[in-house]
Structure formats: structure tokens, C-alpha cells
Amino acid sequence: MTTSALGAPRRGALGRTLDRVGGGLLQALLAVIGVFWLVPTLGLFVVSIRGDAANNSTGWWTAFTKPAELTLGNYSSLLATGFTGSFWNTVLITVPTTVLVIGIAAMAAYAFAWMEFPGRDTLFLVVVGLLVVPVQIALIPIAKLYGTFGIFGSIAGVVIFHTAFGLPFAIFLLRNFFAGIPRSLLEAARMDGAGEWKIFSTVVFPLAKPAVASLGIFQFLWVWNDLLIALVFADTDNQPMTKALQSQMRQFGTNIDILAPGAFLSLIIPLILFFAFQRYFVQGMMAGSVK
Amino acid sequence: MTDRLDGPQSSRGGEDAARESSSGPEEPPGTSPVPDDAPPPAEEGVERDGSDGDVHPALADVESDDPAAPRAAPELATAGAAAPAAGPAATTRGTGQGATAQGTARGRTARLGPAPTLALVFLLPAALVLGAMVIYPIVYSIFRSLFDATGDTFVGAGNYASIFSDSSTLTTIRNNLIWVVVAPALVTVIGLIFAVLTERIRWATAFKLVVFMPMAVSLMASGVIFRLVYEQDPDRGVANAVITSVQGLFGSQQGYPDARPRENDKAPVALQQGAVVSRQPARPGQAVLVPLVGVKPATLASASAAKAAQPGPGELAGTVWVDFTQGGGGTLNQVDGTEKALAGVTVEAVRDGSVKATATTEADGTFRFAGLPQGDYLVRLPQSNFQEAFNGIPWLGPTLITPAIIGAFIWVWAGFAMVLIAAGLSAIPRDALEAARIDGATEWQVFRKITVPLLSPVLLVVFVTMIINTLKVFDLVFVIAPGSVQPQANVIALEMWRVSFGGGGNQGLGSALAIFLLVLVLPFMIINIRRFRRDNQ
Numbered sequence A: 001m002t003t004s005a006l007g008a009p010r011r012g013a014l015g016r017t018l019d020r021v022g023g024g025l026l027q028a029l030l031a032v033i034g035v036f037w038l039v040p041t042l043g044l045f046v047v048s049i050r051g052d053a054a055n056n057s058t059g060w061w062t063a064f065t066k067p068a069e070l071t072l073g074n075y076s077s078l079l080a081t082g083f084t085g086s087f088w089n090t091v092l093i094t095v096p097t098t099v100l101v102i103g104i105a106a107m108a109a110y111a112f113a114w115m116e117f118p119g120r121d122t123l124f125l126v127v128v129g130l131l132v133v134p135v136q137i138a139l140i141p142i143a144k145l146y147g148t149f150g151i152f153g154s155i156a157g158v159v160i161f162h163t164a165f166g167l168p169f170a171i172f173l174l175r176n177f178f179a180g181i182p183r184s185l186l187e188a189a190r191m192d193g194a195g196e197w198k199i200f201s202t203v204v205f206p207l208a209k210p211a212v213a214s215l216g217i218f219q220f221l222w223v224w225n226d227l228l229i230a231l232v233f234a235d236t237d238n239q240p241m242t243k244a245l246q247s248q249m250r251q252f253g254t255n256i257d258i259l260a261p262g263a264f265l266s267l268i269i270p271l272i273l274f275f276a277f278q279r280y281f282v283q284g285m286m287a288g289s290v291k
Numbered sequence B: 001m002t003d004r005l006d007g008p009q010s011s012r013g014g015e016d017a018a019r020e021s022s023s024g025p026e027e028p029p030g031t032s033p034v035p036d037d038a039p040p041p042a043e044e045g046v047e048r049d050g051s052d053g054d055v056h057p058a059l060a061d062v063e064s065d066d067p068a069a070p071r072a073a074p075e076l077a078t079a080g081a082a083a084p085a086a087g088p089a090a091t092t093r094g095t096g097q098g099a100t101a102q103g104t105a106r107g108r109t110a111r112l113g114p115a116p117t118l119a120l121v122f123l124l125p126a127a128l129v130l131g132a133m134v135i136y137p138i139v140y141s142i143f144r145s146l147f148d149a150t151g152d153t154f155v156g157a158g159n160y161a162s163i164f165s166d167s168s169t170l171t172t173i174r175n176n177l178i179w180v181v182v183a184p185a186l187v188t189v190i191g192l193i194f195a196v197l198t199e200r201i202r203w204a205t206a207f208k209l210v211v212f213m214p215m216a217v218s219l220m221a222s223g224v225i226f227r228l229v230y231e232q233d234p235d236r237g238v239a240n241a242v243i244t245s246v247q248g249l250f251g252s253q254q255g256y257p258d259a260r261p262r263e264n265d266k267a268p269v270a271l272q273q274g275a276v277v278s279r280q281p282a283r284p285g286q287a288v289l290v291p292l293v294g295v296k297p298a299t300l301a302s303a304s305a306a307k308a309a310q311p312g313p314g315e316l317a318g319t320v321w322v323d324f325t326q327g328g329g330g331t332l333n334q335v336d337g338t339e340k341a342l343a344g345v346t347v348e349a350v351r352d353g354s355v356k357a358t359a360t361t362e363a364d365g366t367f368r369f370a371g372l373p374q375g376d377y378l379v380r381l382p383q384s385n386f387q388e389a390f391n392g393i394p395w396l397g398p399t400l401i402t403p404a405i406i407g408a409f410i411w412v413w414a415g416f417a418m419v420l421i422a423a424g425l426s427a428i429p430r431d432a433l434e435a436a437r438i439d440g441a442t443e444w445q446v447f448r449k450i451t452v453p454l455l456s457p458v459l460l461v462v463f464v465t466m467i468i469n470t471l472k473v474f475d476l477v478f479v480i481a482p483g484s485v486q487p488q489a490n491v492i493a494l495e496m497w498r499v500s501f502g503g504g505g506n507q508g509l510g511s512a513l514a515i516f517l518l519v520l521v522l523p524f525m526i527i528n529i530r531r532f533r534r535d536n537q
Helices: A002-010 A013-048 A052-057 A060-064 A073-080 A083-114 A120-130 A136-149 A155-178 A183-191 A196-207 A209-225 A228-233 A241-246 A256-276 A278-288 B004-022 B043-049 B055-060 B087-091 B093-108 B116-144 B158-165 B167-198 B204-216 B219-229 B238-249 B401-426 B430-438 B443-471 B475-480 B483-489 B492-500 B507-535
Strands: B269-272 B275-278 B287-292 B316-322 B346-351 B354-360 B366-369 B378-381
Touching (some): A013 B167, A013 B401, A060 B238, A073 A083, A136 A155, A136 A228, A155 A209, A196 B116, A209 A256, A228 B492, A241 A256, A241 B219, A278 B204, A278 B401, B167 B204, B167 B401, B269 B287, B401 B483, B443 B507, B475 B492, B492 B507
Antiparallel strands (some): B275 B378, B316 B366
16 A cells, blocks of 8 residues: 555556556455455354254355255254353353453562562563463473362362463563553652552552453463363363363264354354454553563 | 554554653753662663753663662663563553653652562562462473383483384474474464555455454364364365365366276277277378276266267367167267267377377367378377366375464464564654665565565564464364374374373373473573563663
């Protein structure tokens, strides 16, 4: 857009026509790519609302010519299998984790940004280092630890694990934001005799709403979408949707009528969140990549 | 909803605002040795725009003018809003106000900060959780990796030795290597292409939303999505369906895999190395008969009746048909009224071993070569006519499984790369590009010589992030690869889970694999820390 606008005055009518043709080709190309990116998810959705017989005999794209095939039967039979239980487990894991991560990380980030203590900078570099530690490193030791404390398989165990591995990113993101808050606001509060806790909870934290929103949506999506940690630490009664779906993958061919609606249900809430809060999502992503 | 994915532009606005407002505050040099207990925000902005001599000496070297707080290392002192990483900070009022307020606060306060012990209280929850759940496991895993499966016997480096000697773990290492070499580069390049192209269209935001969307979808669900995409049957898997229809567009006809000539000397054609060739040479003006048998009746259901070809003058013609009359009757090696034609067969006219002309049979089975020079020709039906019809590429088979999963990985991550790179792109000064164009540089030169070098820090961030992600890749492989091909698709992270929890029961080897993974990530951890320190210096 910019370039052709800048280049136009120097070129003749032929050049402009070529530009226009090129622009049309570019639009067409990007449209095709966009369709390419949409088709897989669309396919999952259509498969999830087609009957078993239809899915077994023809491709989902034929459904557009035969809308009569469409049915909500898959969803109702999925709900009959107890999938709602794993939906609530996902919620019970995700929401507390998000709250815990924000709370614990905000306190630490406040200390890193506005308090002085020996070794502060080194400690913060440790946090930056922990950003990339793979969760695999903790699976075996924590499984053993949870066994000792008797919380292996419980929702609490999954929540604590997620919280721990969410903290480095959260501290990193919030500390960078807190450090940008006007110093005068803190000084004024201190002059008025406010304690650190009061400054943190009534001045800094409320000002950091955009950063907290970014962090919150990221954390929510990570935990909601996790499979590996649930696979190890959640037993069947406490399993979230991802693990419930995974256990169905072995019979992929025969139970697509359960898998497709299940997968679609599991991604619908993240998608809604994504479209509603995409601004925060993008900001969090920018802030989170170490530059 | 429009423009929201254009966050970086507003962030640039925020930085500019910070620069403008920060040039204002008066800063007497004498007041500089204030024991600051926290980093002044937007320092970078102040420093750069501090064109008046008063500001500069006070701020240029934080360490020297801050004797009371020598521990406040300079690299972190400027971290706050000045760091480009602080996206949220830059997009909100934080930066601009911070810069102005900074000047006034600095001048008048003595130490009001809290005691270091109080900091401990704020850090305690995080320190406890991180210590118990991340630091301790690292130490424990190192020890555990030196013991055998049960944990009773010390085996030294035995587990590590078996990682590098066992053929199945070697496969995982090889696969991870493929991942690391291929996936990050592809994601970065595709993200760059998308970011550059979307700059030129009006509906860029919609496009970005669509490409970015998979980031919100769980890898588990993405796995289900791509299992459906990659189904082998072209009637069910969309990937093979697309390939089939594209092939159809380019006129690739249906094959006749079972068709063959009769095996006797009277048949006018014979099988030669998979192709069907006429026994007797023919000249233009003659008709060649190519009778075949063995075609399934189902294939012929819609075929029309064959017709004997009537060559025009100077024309070599002929008929390809199924020399079999249903219900009996008919003459061998002659086109009888009810016999079916084979349409769409490729026919070649061969002379002295080289193909002189190619034709395709009509619906009635006839073909003709016009304008051939005089001479003797053999008629040949190349082997391609008799190959199996396209049955779909086995994406989920053992050979293609890793490329197929990398395809899904690109689908997930291209949006991330695109959005980060687009942000970097919007931060490139337009006048630099414009100047180059006025100097007569082509678009490609501008892109190669100016855009890409200026983007290189962002490209590096994307690239390193993707390397880390590919090293840790687990869900996509676990979900997309069917059980029978998982050994061929296996990666380190998945193998670690398999040997320790997925039935393997060998936590010694599992710990060794986890440590191995950590060691692989380590260089990138160091790169991150270094870049963070440098950017905040």
C-alpha cells in the first residue's frame, strides 16, 4: 500500500497498470493463504456436526451441497459420555492457576521493580533464564514429591505445577511493566505514609491492568490448552478435556464422532477469549519475547 | 476490531511521546547523587533526547552518579519502559508520564524506600514455588539420571550412554535435528513473507487474525484437526482432496492399472517393459489396432462404444479399446460394435527409439497423429497409462510423518512470527526506504539491503523462540502420529514421557533425557540472558 503510493508519481500509466495487476494478484494470493489457514479448523467444525455415516463415506466439504446431513447428534452423545466433567476439570485447573500466577508474580515483580535488596539483578537474570526451562525436567521429581504429599493425581497438584512454570514469564512481564509506572506516584504514596503493601495493592497493581490482562489471557490459554502436565499429574477423575480427548485418539478412525465435537468444544472458549482480548494477547506476546 | 493487531504502531506513538516530553525536565547537575532505590523509567528516552547539556552528565552514567546505590547495576536501571520488550508499558500512559514525573521526583527526595527485609516478604511466595518446583527438580533430575530404572543402583553416565547408543533414542535425536533445522527457518521466512505482503493490503488485520488464530487453539485440538486434514483417502482428507483436484485440473486422466494385451502372437500389440507397443510398424495413412483386456467392468461402466479409426490422408490413426464383447461373440483383434473404448489414454508415435508425436484417445477410443513425416512408426502406450490411479499421499505413513507434523507446526506458529515481524517492520523508518527508492533501488534491493538488516533483531527473536519450541515439541507429535508410526516420528520430549510414564517405567533414563533436553535449551537460555542484559545497558 505504502510503496505503490510512494512509487506512483514516478511511473507512467503502464507502471500503474502493472501495479494494479500486481496488487490484484497479491490480494488473490493472500486470500488463498487465508483460506488455507481457515480450512483445517472449518473442517473440524463441519465434521463435528455431521453424522457418523456421512463422515465415513464422504469428505466434510460435500456437506455444503447436502446441508440435510448436518446434525447436533454428535454433541448430544458427547455430553452423554461425561465429557462435561472434564470440561469442569479444565475450568477448575485453569482459573485458580491464572489467579495464583498473577498474584504471586505481581508481588515478586513489585519487589524486582521498586524495592532494593542484595542480588536483585542477578536474581532477575535467573528468572529470565528460567523462562525457557522445559517442563520435562520437573515431571519425575515432582511426581515423586506429590506421591510423598499424597496429592498425585489431584487437581491441586496440577494447579501448583502450572503455577510454578507460569511464574518466570509472569514475573518478567509484570516487572517490566511495573518499572514503567511513574515514580512520583509511589513517592507520593510513601510521603502519605502508605506501607509497601498498600502502595503495591492500591497504586501499582491497579495501574498495571493492561499488563495483568495480557498475562491473564496468556496464562489462561496455556493452562487450558496443556496436555503434557495433565497427562502426568491428573488422574482420570480429575482429567481436563485435553487428556480426555487424548485417551480417545487411539481409536481415531472409529470415534471421530466423539473427538471432533470434543476438540471443537475445547477450543471454542480460547477462541472467544482470543477474539475478545486479542489486543492484550498481542501485547503480551510482544512483551514476553525477550529482545 | 479493526486495527487491533496493529498494536506496534500505537506503541511507537507512545515512545515518541516519551521522547518529546522527556526533553523538558530541568535537571541541575548538582542534585544527581540521589540514592535511587529503583530504576528510573524511560531513562533511554531522556538520555537520547537530552540535548541540553545539563541533563546529559547527570544521566549518562548511572553508576558513577549513584554512589549510594552501587548495586543498582546499570543494565537493569534502564530496563523499564525504555526496553522495547515492554510492549504494554509503551502503549499506555506509563511511558510518557513516567518520563516527565521522573524529573521532578528525582530532584527532591531522599531515601524513602523500604527495607530489604520487606522485599523478602514480597519475593517469598514466588521463591518458594520456583525453588521447590523448578530449581529443586533440576538438581534432583541430575542425581536421578545417574541411577538405574529403579533408582537403587548407581550407573554413572550409563543412562546418557544409552541415549546415544540405543537406536530408538537416536531416531528421536535425528528427528529433533530435522525439526530444528527445518521448522524455525520455515516459520521465520513465512512470517516475514506474510508480514511484508500484508503491509500492502487493506484487509491486513483480517488476514492477520486468521493466520494468528491457531495460537489460541490447543495443540491437542490442532492435532485432531490435522489428523483429519492428513487422512489418506482423497475422499476424506482435505490435503489429498486438494492434490487430486489440482491434478484433475491439469488433465491427468484416470489410469487403467489392469489393462494389458492378450498374450498370444496374433495380438497386434505386446507388452514391453510396462508399455504396450505395436508389433508391426505402421505408416501414416494406416490404422493401428490396440486391443486390450483385463479392464474391470466397473471402470468401463460409463465408457462409450469403440469405433474403428479412419485415418485421413497422411494421418496415422488407431483405436484403443477393450477387445472383449460381453456375453460372448465378437471377433478377436477387431473393433466390434458393442466393445468399449478406452478414453484418455496417452499414445506415442515412436520412430528409431524416440518419440515423434503424442496423442490422447477420444471418447470412442480413437487417436490420430496428423502431419507425421513419412516413415515407419511404432505405436506405444507408455507405462503411465497403467499405473494405479492416485490413492492419496500417505502423510501419516512412516516416511512423511515428520514433514507432515512440521506442516501443522507451521500452521500453529506462522501467526506468531508474522505479528512480531510486522511490529518490527512498522518500526523501520520510512524515510530510509524512501531514500533508497528515490536513489533508484528496486523493491527487491530495498528489501534485501535495508528491510532485512534492520529487521534482523526481530528475526533473531522469532528464530530463537522457534528453536526452543521445536526442541520441546511434544503434543503435535504425540497426537498427530498414529500409534504405529510413533517410533518413526518420535522426538526427545515425547520419548522422555514414554520411558518415564508412558509404559517405560525407567525414570533413570527419563531423567537423563530431561537433562539432555535442558542442555540443548541451555545455549538459547544464555542468548536470552545476554540479549536482555545488553538491551538494558
